Amino acid sequence: MPGRRYEIVLHGATGFVGRLIARHLVADAGAGARIALSGRSEPRLRALRAELGVDWPVLVTDGRDPAAVAALAASTGVVATTVGPYARLGLPLVRACAEAGTSYCDLTGETSFVRESAAAAHVPAAGTGARIVHSAGFDSVPADLGVLLLHERVRSDGAGTLADTVLVLVSVRGGISGGTVDSMRGELAAAAADPALRGALADPYALSPDRAADPPGHDERDLDRPIRDPLLGRWVAPNPFAPHDSRIVRRSNALLGHAYGPGFRYREVLSVGQGPAAPVLAGLVTAGLGAFVAGMRYGPTRALLDRALPTPGRGPSEKTRQSGHFRIEVHTVTSTGARYRATVAAQGDPGYAATAVIFGQSALSLARDALDSPGGVLTPAAALGDHLADRLRGQGFELSVARLN
Numbered sequence: 094m095p096g097r098r099y100e101i102v103l104h105g106a107t108g109f110v111g112r113l114i115a116r117h118l119v120a121d122a123g124a125g126a127r128i129a130l131s132g133r134s135e136p137r138l139r140a141l142r143a144e145l146g147v148d149w150p151v152l153v154t155d156g157r158d159p160a161a162v163a164a165l166a167a168s169t170g171v172v173a174t175t176v177g178p179y180a181r182l183g184l185p186l187v188r189a190c191a192e193a194g195t196s197y198c199d200l201t202g203e204t205s206f207v208r209e210s211a212a213a214a215h216v217p218a219a220g221t222g223a224r225i226v227h228s229a230g231f232d233s234v235p236a237d238l239g240v241l242l243l244h245e246r247v248r249s250d251g252a253g254t255l256a257d258t259v260l261v262l263v264s265v266r267g268g269i270s271g272g273t274v275d276s277m278r279g280e281l282a283a284a285a286a287d288p289a290l291r292g293a294l295a296d297p298y299a300l301s302p303d304r305a306a307d308p309p310g311h312d313e314r315d316l317d318r319p320i321r322d323p324l325l326g327r328w329v330a331p332n333p334f335a336p337h338d339s340r341i342v343r344r345s346n347a348l349l350g351h352a353y354g355p356g357f358r359y360r361e362v363l364s365v366g367q368g369p370a371a372p373v374l375a376g377l378v379t380a381g382l383g384a385f386v387a388g389m390r391y392g393p394t395r396a397l398l399d400r401a402l403p404t405p406g407r408g409p410s411e412k413t414r415q416s417g418h419f420r421i422e423v424h425t426v427t428s429t430g431a432r433y434r435a436t437v438a439a440q441g442d443p444g445y446a447a448t449a450v451i452f453g454q455s456a457l458s459l460a461r462d463a464l465d466s467p468g469g470v471l472t473p474a475a476a477l478g479d480h481l482a483d484r485l486r487g488q489g490f491e492l493s494v495a496r497l498n
Contacts, residue, residue, distance in 0.1 A: 097170045097195075099129045100460045102152065104165065104186070105175035106130040107137040109408040110200065113449035114175065114456075119145050121488075122457060131165060162186050166193040173456035174199050178279040180206040187214050187225055187470075194221035194468075196459040200452060202232035202337045203280050204294055207344075207470070211300065215470040222468040226476045229455035230448035231419070232334060233341040235437040236260055236361065237474040238482050238492060239423040240342050243435045244353050245479075246494040253428035254354025259324050260339075260361040260423045262332050267417035267442035268409025281390050294336075300344040307347065313358055315339070317383075319375030322362055324424055328371035330378035335361035341472050348475040356428050409442055417442030432497040439490040447490075454484040 103118065105111045111132070118128060130138050131152040138151035154165050156176060166172060166189035176182055179201040190197040191214040201207060207227045218225050228234070244255055284291040293299055297310040316331045332338075339361050346353045365374040388394040409417075420438040427433065441447045455477060458464070462480040473481060482492050 097168060098127070099150070099169040100127040101171045101173055101456050102129045102131050102165060102169040103173050103175075103456070104131040104154065107132045107134065107141050108175050110445060110448065110452075111175040112141060113414075113445055114173070114453050115141060115145060117449045117453040118456070119147055121453060129169065156182055156186065159185060159189075162189045163193070166190045166195045169195060171196045171198070171456055171459045173197075173452065175452075177201065177203075178206075179203050180209070180279055180283065184209060184213060188217070190214075191218035191221060191223050191225060191470075194223050196224040196226070198226040198229040198452065198455045198459060200230040200232070200448065201227050202277075202334075204299055204337050204340055205280060205283055205290060207300055207341075208293070211302065211470040215302065219467060219469040224459060224464070224466060224468055224476045225470045226455060226459065226473060227470070228337065228341050229473050230452050231443040233338040234451045234455070234473045234481070234485075235419070235421045236334070236338040236342055236423070237345055237472055238478075238485075239421060239435040239437045240353070240359070241345065241474040241478060242482065242492060242494050243423055243425055243433055246435075246496075247425070247427050247431070247433060250431070250496065252431040252433075252496075254356065255425050256354065256356040256358065256428050257324050258353075258357060258359045258423065258425040259322060260332070260335075260359075260421060261322075261325060261329065261364050262334070262361070263364045263420040263422055265417075265419045265443055267419070267444050267446075268413045278389060278395070281386070285390060297339065298343055300340040302344065302347050306351065307343070308358070313339075313360060316360065316362055317379075319365075319372065319379050321372075324426060325362070327367045328365055328375045329362035330365050330375040331382055332361040332363040333382055342474075345472040345474040348469075348471060354428060408445060414442040414446040417446060419443040419447065433494060434497055435492075435494045437490070437492050439485075450488050450490075451485065454488065455481060458484055 103115055106115050129150040129152050131154045132138050135153045154161050162185050172190055180203050187210045214225055297313040298304055298307045301307050315335050319330050322329045342359055365371050365378055418440050423435040425433050439447045458477045458480045466476045486492055
């Protein structure tokens with residue numbers, strides 16, 4: 094942004110994920126880029142800068158200080174923040190960016206936070222032109238772009254509009270960080286303490302900018318049991334990413350003027366294979382996910398899980414990050430009966446190695462691409478769209494669409 098000191102400020106740069114993103118920005122943006130590193134500890138910021146071998150400025154920012162947060166937002170064209178849990182720490186920065194006309198991206202998977210952000214900042218951001226882009230990592234870029242690419246291909250082929258659409262997580266391998274666990278813990282605790290919030294988050298259209306314009310959602314509730322999916326023709330289990338990703342996808346559709354079509358219905362599932370053991374595996378996966386969520390909700394079992402799970406600031410090893418991968422397919426039957434499949438896949442631990450690339454490229458797209466999206470509290474598809482898809486292809490990601498009939 095002209096007149097701003099920096100193109101991008103990476104806030105939370107010294108955290109586990111922040112360091113991975115900083116390394117990616119160095120590799121892709123170059124040492125001469127106008128990027129600054131922000132966090133609470135000047136010694137840790139300086140140590141990271143030395144490790145990276147760059148001369149980027151370091152900005153000591155206390156997120157609890159409104160003046161410091163406002164100064165941070167005013168200094169740059171884009172704030173890319175990894176500081177969570179966002180529901181507890183993120184809203185002041187979102188508001189400051191919306192007021193300053195500064196674009197923003199984060200890694201939140203906290204639906205309650207995105208809902209609160211939209212209520213507080215969508216109108217101010219629309220007025221200043223600030224693009225506030227939540228969930229710009231594995232949550233929820235692959236799902237969001239996969240559906241967008243399907244829509245664009247179906248429209249280009251003149252094959253009607255999207256109708257019954259299902260995302261299937263075909264394969265995934267990776268680890269989990271303490272920050273992710275902390276965010277999950279906070280989201281579950283907030284829902285448990287507030288029945289009204291719990292009910293709101295259960296709505297498949299919880300992030301809709303205009304709920305009255307959307308379907309009732311009775312046929313789009315998150316899967317909570319093993320089923321033989323009617324579109325896929327195979328047994329599937331609940332997808333742990335569905336409660337957040339699906340709501341981001343539906344918000345994208347609304348922000349794009351319900352472009353996906355009046356019959357668009359969306360769900361997310363987890364593949365368990367197609368052999369004779371698939372029904373049993375689907376049941377075991379469902380039971381395991383249910384036990385984990387239940388364990389995180391209650392104090393005594395949560396204390397036991399906390400002993401085994403990583404603490405904030407810690408995450409999977411480099412070996413785990415490099416050996417990971419993910420593959421997602423999005424299937425649809427269009428309003429004319431045509432069948433399509435979008436594929437989004439990459440090497441690297443999805444939550445860390447792949448997310449560092451996705452998030453870094455999202456920040457660079459906000460800073461450098463000729464975007465035609467308006468300001469507001471947006472989604473990756475609505476804000477960045479094909480610009481981000483092209484950037485990820487350039488990083489070795491597979492993003493493709495095939496017609497199946």
